[in-house]
Amino acid sequence: MRGVGTLEQEEDMEVEVDEEDERMQNLRSKATELLLREEYNESIQIYSQIISICQESISTKNPDGAHLNKLQKTLCLAFSNRAEARARLLEFSEALKDCEEALRIEKSHFKTLLCKGKILLSLNRYSAALDCFKAANLDPQANENFDVVNGFLEKCKKFEFLSRTGAFDVSDWVLSGFRGKMPEFAEYIGAVEIKKSEISGRGLFATKNVESGTLLLVTKAVAVDRAIMPQDSGENAQLVIWKNFIDKVEESAKKCTETSSLISMLSAGEDEGSLEVPDIGVFRHETEVKSGTSCEKLDVRRMMGILDVNSIVEDAISAKVLGKNADYQGIGLWILASFINHSCDPNVRRLHIGDHVVVHASRDVKAGEELTFAYFDVLSPLNSRREMAKNWGFKCMCKRCKFEENVSYKQELREIDIVLGKGLVDMGSLVYRLEEGMRRWMVRGKGKGYLRASFWEAYSKVFGSEKMMRKWGRKIPEGMMVVDSVVDVVGSDERIVRVFMEGLKRGGGINGVVEMEKGMKLGRGIYGKVMKKQAMRTLLQF
Ligand SMILES: C[S@@+](CC[C@H](N)C(=O)[O-])C[C@H]1O[C@@H](n2cnc3c(N)ncnc32)[C@H](O)[C@@H]1O
Secondary structure (H helix, E strand, C coil): CCCHHHHHHHHHHHHHHHHHHHHHHHHHHHHHHHHHCCCHHHHHHHHHHHHHHHHHHHHHCCCCHHHHHHHHHHHHHHHHHHHHHHHHCCCHHHHHHHHHHHHHHCCCCHHHHHHHHHHHHHCCCHHHHHHHHHHHHCCCHHHHCHHHHHHHHHHHHHHHHHHHHCCCCCHHHHHCCCCCCCCCCCCEECCEEEEECCCCCEEEEECCCECCCCEEEEEECCEEEEEECCCCCCHHHHHHHHHHHHHHHHHHHHHCHHHHHHHHCCCCCCCHHHCCCCCHHHHHCCCCCCCCHHHHCCCHHHHHHHHHHHCEECCCCCEEECCCCCCEEEEEECCHHHHCEECCCCCEEEEEECCEEEEEECCCECCCCEEEECCCCCCCCHHHHHHHHHHHCCCCCCHHHHHHHHCCCHHHHHHHHHHHHHCCCCHHHHHHHHHHHHHHCCCCHHHHHHHHHHCHHHHHHHHCCHHHHHHHCCCCCCHHHHHHHHHHHHCCCHHHHHHHHHHHHHCCCCCCHHHHHHHHHHHHHHHCCCCCHHHHHHHHCC
């Protein structure tokens, strides 16, 4: 028989439980209201209080079965809701930890599975996200939320497929004149790896032979800042974009340890030879990146150095920004693309679509070759390129620069450059002088392409003028031959395609399959294999 003392103790406990219940009920209502009002920080505070109360009750009060059950349910829901609030603030690392806590209590908690799936989708971890949505779909609650769960399942399946195959297609969007819904992109890593580069530090390399236009990677920006700014907008306007961009990157790094870890792997312009070579798998996102010591090194100074070295403008020379206003300017950080070095004989180009950068081969590339962009205009002479590289903060160490710097006829090339700079001379005579020079200097193979690319401005003026072609046409090589040799070293480019088209026009237009296929190959080098022929023809104005 129980004594009077025990009964009194039990009654006291019941009163306590009722009070705790009421307090908890109030806190829960308040937190839900804040969550609905999108006051996420405030709701996180209240959910944290609920979590503390539950955890304390469980550990100190030794609750009985029913009470323990109730506390566990409240705790699970509080973790789940706090995860949702944190996810809304893009604090993905903390949000994921909350999801894990909630799922530890209730393995198949529907709301948490949905929340975790959405976070993983945002982190581009498509198959892990798919697993979450599949598990959520098994819950009876999925019936009431059929559209939501099914929507996420379909999206995940599509993204998982795209990230595995790289089968993107932007044809409809291009053909609609960039109106309508922008195509969705998932992150994709093709036949590439990161290795030590002979150019500088680390670089990205092809792991197999790929033809021009082959997609090599698609990656989402850590942050981008954009503005519509007419060309004459002053320096202040540029500074505002730069400042906003830095704030956005810092915010992303603060909120996500994975992002912070990945950024910390980038070069800050120091001795690049000693930098660690990360495994490409780290960027596949399917496995979580462990935040390590490198992450702690990401202080403000280093971050500024990293952004200075790795930020790229969307409308750069080797980037085709599809569907954007001409006065539009944007700067961003795309981590994996930041491992791509510059070369004056580049073999990849990029497209900017939304927040994604889509990198493809701009000419045929052999397995083991380093993949390189043009950070600046490489259809220009050695001296101008040296200046542009200096503005970027480095001395270009590419094969083409080494070749042009070491030839015995350097002085003669310099003289041609000076004449070109003055712009007064007949460009035909300049092209003739260079072609004659190359014959005397016995320049062969790629060397010819290098020098023609350096004096491209002169070639394009001659090939673009009926009058000059009448005068010089028989004395200089055919336009198509020059196009081939230049594309062979710098890849495809709109200006080269223009000369190709002018050549065709002179010959009476596109007359055969071979010409059409050649034009398409040049187009694929510019835009990549992300659109069908009709869309490519529209862009190239064939
Ligand atoms: C975006 S990073 C490229 C990846 C870098 N090599 C790394 O190891 O992280 C740009 C920096 O790489 C170096 N770099 C890129 N292209 C170069 C080139 N052609 N010649 C010399 N240095 C180059 C420069 O230091 C430049 O600031």
